[in-house]
Amino acid sequence: MRPLRSRLLATLVLTPLLAGCFASRGGESTDGGENAGSRLRVALAFPPAERFSPYGADATLLSRLGVSEGLTAMDANGAAAPALARSWRQKNDRTWVFTLREAGFQDGTDVTASAVADALTHAAEAEPEPAALSGVDLTVEAGGSREVTVRTAEPDPVLPLRLSSPNLAVFSGKAYDAKGRVDPVGTATGPFELTGADGASSASLDRFDDYWGGRAQATGIDARFIADGTARANALRTGEVDIAEAVPVAQAAALDRRTRRDTATTRTTSLLLNSATGPLKDPRLRATARAAIDTSALAEGVYEGYADPGAGVYGPAVTWAEGKRVEPTGRAGAGSAKGTAITLATYDNRPELPEVAQVVKQQLEKAGFTVKLEVREYSRLEGDALDGKFDAFVLARNTLLDTGDPVAVLASDYTCDGGYNIAQLCDKDVDRAVAEAERTAEPGQRQDASMAAEAAVLGSDAVIPLVHQRIITGVGASVRGVLLDPYERTLVGTGTRR
Numbered sequence: 001m002r003p004l005r006s007r008l009l010a011t012l013v014l015t016p017l018l019a020g021c022f023a024s025r026g027g028e029s030t031d032g033g034e035n036a037g038s039r040l041r042v043a044l045a046f047p048p049a050e051r052f053s054p055y056g057a058d059a060t061l062l063s064r065l066g067v068s069e070g071l072t073a074m075d076a077n078g079a080a081a082p083a084l085a086r087s088w089r090q091k092n093d094r095t096w097v098f099t100l101r102e103a104g105f106q107d108g109t110d111v112t113a114s115a116v117a118d119a120l121t122h123a124a125e126a127e128p129e130p131a132a133l134s135g136v137d138l139t140v141e142a143g144g145s146r147e148v149t150v151r152t153a154e155p156d157p158v159l160p161l162r163l164s165s166p167n168l169a170v171f172s173g174k175a176y177d178a179k180g181r182v183d184p185v186g187t188a189t190g191p192f193e194l195t196g197a198d199g200a201s202s203a204s205l206d207r208f209d210d211y212w213g214g215r216a217q218a219t220g221i222d223a224r225f226i227a228d229g230t231a232r233a234n235a236l237r238t239g240e241v242d243i244a245e246a247v248p249v250a251q252a253a254a255l256d257r258r259t260r261r262d263t264a265t266t267r268t269t270s271l272l273l274n275s276a277t278g279p280l281k282d283p284r285l286r287a288t289a290r291a292a293i294d295t296s297a298l299a300e301g302v303y304e305g306y307a308d309p310g311a312g313v314y315g316p317a318v319t320w321a322e323g324k325r326v327e328p329t330g331r332a333g334a335g336s337a338k339g340t341a342i343t344l345a346t347y348d349n350r351p352e353l354p355e356v357a358q359v360v361k362q363q364l365e366k367a368g369f370t371v372k373l374e375v376r377e378y379s380r381l382e383g384d385a386l387d388g389k390f391d392a393f394v395l396a397r398n399t400l401l402d403t404g405d406p407v408a409v410l411a412s413d414y415t416c417d418g419g420y421n422i423a424q425l426c427d428k429d430v431d432r433a434v435a436e437a438e439r440t441a442e443p444g445q446r447q448d449a450s451m452a453a454e455a456a457v458l459g460s461d462a463v464i465p466l467v468h469q470r471i472i473t474g475v476g477a478s479v480r481g482v483l484l485d486p487y488e489r490t491l492v493g494t495g496t497r498r
Contacts, residue, residue: 065492067194070170085163128419130168169188174187248351342391345381
C-alpha cells in the first residue's frame with residue numbers, strides 16, 4: 001500500500017454548506033511597504049514525512065503555509081476557483097484548455113505554459129502516482145505561452161476541481177530531478193517561499209514579494225512541527241507562537257476566549273476494522289464491534305461537545321447528506337467475541353485520538369474482546385496501518401479534503417484498488433456502488449449515488465464512524481487574517497498578519 005495515496009476519481013462540484021468560513025489566499029492582500037508586517041510563528045501538528053514532496057501528505061503542509069498552488073484552487077463551497085489559471089474552457093468531454101495569468105516562480109522565472117505542462121507531466125509520471133491522479137490517465141500540452149491543454153483518457157467533467165489538489169501544485173523546472181524527486185525550496189509560486197527546513201523540527205519561509213496575488217503582509221513564517229497537542233497549546237499561551245493548529249479539546253478552555261477559534265470541518269473520526277486478515281475478517285465479529293460502540297459517549301465525553309456522534313462517512317458539515325442517507329443493508333448478525341484478541345492502534349498527532357482509542361478499547365472489552373492498544377506518532381504508524389498489520393485503527397480523516405467530491409474518499413479508502421484502504425476492504429458490492437457513483441455526472445444524482453455507496457460501505461462493518469469533528473485553532477490576540485478552512489488546505493495567506 002502507498003502512504004496517503006487516496007484515489008481521486010471523477011469529481012463534481014457538490015456544494016456542502018459548511019459552518020465557518022475562510023478567505024481565499026489573496027483575499028486580504030495589501031501592497032504594504034518594504035518593511036511592512038513581521039514574521040509569523042506557526043505551530044503545526046504534523047512534520048514533513050517525505051521531505052516536502054508535493055506528491056504525498058506533505059503537499060498539504062506546503063499549501064497550508066502558502067508555499068504552493070496549482071492551476072486552480074477550491075473555494076469555500078468546494079468549487080474550482082482561479083489560481084495560476086485565470087480561466088478555462090471545455091473543448092470536449094476529454095479535453096480542457098486553461099488560460100494562465102501573468103505570474104512568476106520564486107526562482108525568478110516566468111510561469112509559462114511550457115513550465116506548467118512540464119510540472120503536470122512530472123506529476124502524471126511520478127511513482128507512486130499522486131493521490132489526485134490515481135486511476136487517471138492525463139496528458140498535458142503547452143499551446144503558445146499562455147494556454148495549457150489537458151486531456152484525459154476517460155471523460156472527467158470536473159477536471160478543474162481535480163487540479164486544485166495540493167498534490168498537483170506547479171513548480172519551476174529546477175525543482176525536478178532525474179529521479180522524479182521535487183525540491184520545493186524556492187521553486188513554487190505562492191506568497192511565501194520555503195527557504196529551508198530542519199528535518200522534522202522546523203521550517204523557514206520568507207515572503208515572496210513578486211507574488212501575483214499581491215505582497216503578503218507578513219514578512220515570513222517560522223514554522224515549528226510540534227506533535228504534542230498540549231505543547232502546541234502551551235506555545236500559544238506563552239506567546240512563543242502566533243498560530244497553533246489542532247489545539248486539543250482538553251486545552252481549549254485554558255485558552256483565552258479571544259485566541260480560540262473552532263471551525264466545522266468535514267473531518268470524521270472512524271474505527272476501521274481489518275476485513276482481510278485476522279479475527280475481524282469475520283463479518284460477525286465486525287458486527288459485534290459495531291454494536292459495542294457508543295458514539296455519544298465519545299462526542300460529549302472525549303470531545304466535550306466539539307464533535308457530533310458519528311452518523312456516516314459524511315457528517316453534518318455536509319448538509320445535503322443527512323436527507324439523502326440510505327440505511328445500510330446486508331449486515332451480518334453479531335457473533336460472540338469470547339475473548340478474541342485484537343490489536344487496536346492510533347496516533348497522537350491529534351491529541352484526542354489516544355483518548356478515543358482508550359474509550360473504544362474499554363467498550364470492545366466490555367463486549368468480550370481482549371484488546372491491545374498501540375499509540376505512536378503518525379509517521380511511525382502509517383506504513384504498518386496501510387499494510388494491514390493492525391486489527392483495528394482509529395483514524396481522523398477529512399472526507400472532502402482532496403477535491404470536495406464525496407466519491408473520492410470512498411474510492412480511496414474502501415475499494416479493492418483504493419490507495420488508502422486501511423480497512424483492507426475488498427467487496428464486490430462496495431466496488432460496484434462506488435463505480436456507479438463515479439460514473440454519475442449530474443450533481444444531485446451524484447449525491448444520491450454517493451449515499452448509496454456509503455450505505456454499501458457501512459453495511460460491510462469495515463468502518464464505524466465515531467464522531468464528526470470541529471477543529472480548534474489557537475490564534476494570538478493580535479493576529480488577523482488566519483484562513484479557517486473547512487477543507488484544511490489553507491491556514492496562512494497574504495492577509496495573515498500580527
